[in-house]
Amino acid sequence: MFAADNKSAIFEDFVAASEASRLKGDYHEGVQWARRAIDHARLNGEAGQEAEALRLLANQLLRTGDMEEAAEACGRAAALDEATGNEAGRAQALTLQALAYLNLGLQEEALQVLAVSLEIAQRLRDPNLLFWAYNRIGGAHDNMGNHLESRAFMQRALPLATGLGAEAKFCILNNLAANGVDLAGDALEKGDAALAAEAVATGLGHARDAIELARAADHPYREAIGLGNYGMLLAFSGDEQAASQATTRSHAIASQKGYVSLQLDASFNLARIAMHFDQPETAITRFEAVLPPLIEHDEKPMVLRAHRLLSDLYQRVGRTPEAFDHYxxxxxxxxxxRSSVADTRARMVTGMAELSAALLDVERAKLETRLHQLRLAELETERRDLLTRTQDLDRQAHEDDLTGLKNRRYALSALGERLADCPPDAAIPVAIVDADHFKKVNDGYGHSTGDAVLRRLAALLSSGMEGHGFVARLGGEEFLLVFDARAVVAALADCQRIRMLVEAEPWSNLAPELAMTVSIGITSAGRGEDVAKVLSRADAALYRSKSGGRNRVTANLLD
Structure with a gap:
């Protein structure tokens, strides 16, 4: 079946087979072909080909629901693309990674990688990269409930779809239709009839065009998604019969093709339609019927929403015990x-840190091998140059460029070593610090001021530790404090002192009326404990500090 005249031809055949499977909606088959392409590229030491195949694998995994693996594949692809100088490939990988992050509930991480992707796209002036960056940024805002901001970014992407093919055009039209569903539903809840009507009218047009493209491509997966959005928009327009017909058709396609997630979406939407048209008993029956399979397939966001809506419905019909149970x-x-998202974030942070460290180790090993060769040849000038480059790589592996603190890669490795060496009867306090409302600093004062804030905050955290451990920057506006083995009460006091130091700092000398506070989550870790679990506990404590009003310290300690 495959061309066998050279290695590149074999790789290209694997890629073509995977892409063909993707285009016809057979994503599980596409995954298998992509894995073969990855194995082939690795066997032949082709980093560029491996990155390409990893991006293709991620694109398939997003459709099969394997989000963590998709995010990891994108991370490796982005790292390989950066190492080989393929900036366009790196931007594509980051854009795909953002979609995986969004499905994992990691909105902040999604926006962080999208910012890098958009910067690359703007620098390269590449319409395709710009299209996907704007599209995914719009999706991120939709997930965060910022539906008007989402639509603005998607509308920037829409004209860029011209010339990019039917897949890109369908994607943006369908996303705009989905945004119309969210925007209309939100507007109706808030009593804004004018905005709801405008969102429905615009969304219906996008949904019809998306369905037409899906049918022209004979792509059942896309048709089922499009019909789902179309059905909800028809419901919001007041056409119950047409809404039920479109949603039932979506359900039938999904059932026939084995698209379980879309099948559950359609069942859920049929219950929403009944609720929208004031049929509480029908809506209750439908929600109760779809709830067990939603739980079985771990569709947590829809399970959550189903319980909330069922609580409202039971309350409406006067069945208070059932309403309270679902509440x-x-x-x-x-x-x-929240706990699951924290666990996922910790796993992803650990995985990416290990990947980055491994890639740097490979590059450093290459340089050191060449350095040894030069020593033998006594080529002093090139030897010094390579020695400098080796030292730079070592610094990059452990230091954050902006703040001069230790970076996430170093922090996770050092924390693991400290936990391994921790005395059996001792504990190591670990805290995560987050700068409160930091996005407003960047938006209101500019990124240069934001960078100055982070550098000063790094200095305050370092001085506040008073030599009792180390400080590292995890990324963005998050920092990690790893204390020496000591009483947690003492570490808590240190964290409170740090919080007060930050609050009392004269930030206005950086920018007029600027004030900063931090939220801190602290936990304790015992000998040999898993780093990801420790970070997950600290992150959960940080979440409680932020949701509790910010500018506070919260502990989440081992029993």
């Missing part, structure tokens, strides 16, 4: 989702 389940699952 309790809603809050229990909401707490579990």
């Amino acid at each position: 309790k389940r809603y809050h229990a699952i909401e707490s579990a989702i």
